[in-house]
Amino acid sequence: MLFDTWYDLLRILAMGVAAYVALLLLLRVSGKRTLSKLNAFDFVITVALGSTLATVLLSSTVSLAEGLLALALLVALQWGVAFASSRSRRVERLVKTEPALLYRQGFLTGAMRRERVTADELRQAARASGHADLEEVAAVVLETDGTLSVLTSAPASLQGAPQPGDDPA
Structure with a gap:
């Protein structure tokens, strides 16, 4: 089947634009560190952001508000961990490995x-x-x-x- 309804396509289009703009704003506000690849924890957050964005776009059971909250939560958690690890050696050792x-x-x-x-x-x-x-x-x-x-x-x-x-x- 090519598609079910025009509504589904329009929903994906509207959700996609809104979620993409929101994610760009969140990433811009949170800084470059959010999508860095400095350690495995950073990689996991990047994958989780992509997975969340895909869910917001394709799942009709997830509202835009729920999806944006999930994206904001992941960005805030990443920011918090990066902030704490830059100020505490104990937190840094917890989330980062040594070369x-x-x-x-x-x-x-x-x-x-x-x-x-x-x-x-x-x-x-x-x-x-x-x-x-x-x-x-x-x-x-x-x-x-x-x-x-x-x-x-x-x-x-x-x-x-x-x-x-x-x-x-």
């Missing part, structure tokens, strides 16, 4: 196991950053947002000092 060194002059297998990352994934990250193999790489770090950073020269903090997760030789 993990996975490769430095060889694979750090203990850290790789803890982070559930394979050697092939590290090799892929090296190739994606333009390096034929890991011999050209000083270090690979799993960042708090889940991306792999490939460093071509070791930062001063990594030069010479053993790091957590180093396997004894």
